[in-house]
Amino acid sequence: MHWHRLKNSGPFWMVVACLSFGVMGVFVKLGSHSFSTAELVFYRCLAGFIGILLIALPARRPLRVSWPLLQVHLGRSVSGFLSLMLYFFAISRLPLSTAVTLNYTSPLFLMVVSTLWYRQWPMRRQVLAILFGFVGVVLLLRPALDGDEWLAGLLGLCSGLLASIAYMNVHELGRRGEPEWRTVFYFSLVSSLGAGIWMLLQPGELAQLHLDNLWIILGMGISATIAQLSMTRAYSKGKSLVVASLAYLTVVFSTLFGVLLWGDRLPPSSYLAMLLIAACGVVSARLGAASAARPQRPA
Template identity: 25%
Template sequence: MQTQPINRPGAAIAFVLVAMLAISANDVMIKALSGGYALHQVVFLRSAIGIVFGLMMVQFEGGLSLLRTRTPLLHALRGLLVVISNMTYFCALAVLPLADVTALFFVAPLFITLLSIPFLGEKVGPLRLGAVAFGFAGVVIMQRPWASSEVLGVSRWVMSLPVLSALCYAIQQILTRRLGISTRASVLTVYIQATFIVVSLAFWLVAGDGRYAEHTPNASLIFLLRAWVMPSGSDWWLLIGLGLNSTVVGYCLSQAYRSASAATVAPFEYAALLLAVFWGWVFFATLPGLPVWIGMAMIVASGLFVFFREKVKARAVARAAGIRRR
């Protein structure tokens, strides 16, 4: 059994770019379905379809025996973090512009940089910590603390949902790096899909009749808690696409973070930010406002600085090691 981390940065970057393209498509399909279906119904159908593709990939990579694990609690924790991250993100996506939600979510690479210190033992110096603080300042600008909820059009807690989603996502990817040492990406994908199915069925048992959505004016809670309905014919294609797409996302992200360090992979996730702006304009005729553009630029600049600083430090360590060997 493999016990050392994989180090294939080129492959990791390719996987994460494919994942970002798939994620942007996923967001467009979820937003398109958010007006008529409950979030937990969409998640259930997506994952029920996706787990079939995931099991096929497990079989291809070595057989269903790969699903056996010695760390079930860590896998369960990772799955729950993915569920919370997705649920909070999509609740925000139902009422906020696509680009705004994505931009706020992209504080995740900064969270990953911070969390890699205690969880992975990575060294982060004062310059990178300063860049992280600069990025978080961009989040504050996007949150527009000077504006009232009436001006924003949504409550403050809805504005905070993408940031909570980013935090859960960052912890999950740190766990992926640790679990990926001995677990195939296809297996990680199946575990996540199974967790989604269990949680969405629990939602259905408690709130599947829509009784909790009847008396709330909040669009995010309505999306989360409305009653299940039979999908229409054309929507089935969207749901099948979501299922296949979720397998691609889960596999490629798991493969990316198990193939290289978090600091190497995370900056390339910014490709999804550009795609979100583009798809938001094409499908929903929305573009970010000035505060979002400013905050977005600050987050991207800080994330790229952290990435390039990581590369500089890595080269310096490699040169020092070469000198010592001589």
């Protein structure tokens, strides 16, 4: 009875998704010693592309879309691909918890991007949430900016910005009735092609797959797939605001993995910054949902 309730609970599946995203980050960090960022993104997205094809082709689901819709798909896919590249790069250079938290600034950026796109000034509480959230960003980036990790820190922050643009396009695709599987298909296709071209253009030889590193690729692909499926089920089973608020558990799991596996020891200000960013991200998501019903005028 308890298991039946759990498997139909949105919060439960979001916890599973967050744990799986944290595990994916572990495999990305482990793989960064053997593979380039482009190679990791390529293998990660190729697995998703093949998986979607195995679902769509036997069911004869249509993959073609009209040109206006394709433009939105391309906007989502390109921004998502670049965000993923920067995110994986940040994971390879920064403590896992720091890289994950910087990527999870996307709700803060999303509110800023939405304001610019819809030309609608946010509520005072939204402005305060954004300001306090970016105070947390400054606190979190201070150790990186004072050392030799400043570039990775800034690129990790840019991954959050690009993720917010991708989410804007995902929202637009959902508004137009596009199914989630087709959105994932185009994202996986564009990202696989983009990472594949990047791999071929980068200097040096490509890493060879063998038994010593194949488990990393498999672990990354499996954990990412479980995370995506669990997150989708979480949003279908539970209230969106509750589920979205739990998304920051990925930061908690990543922090624990960083301490246990790599002995990460961050200054107290970094932990305070993570808490501040997570809290402001949750508030931003809730206030953004509350203001969604207000009339909006696209640019």
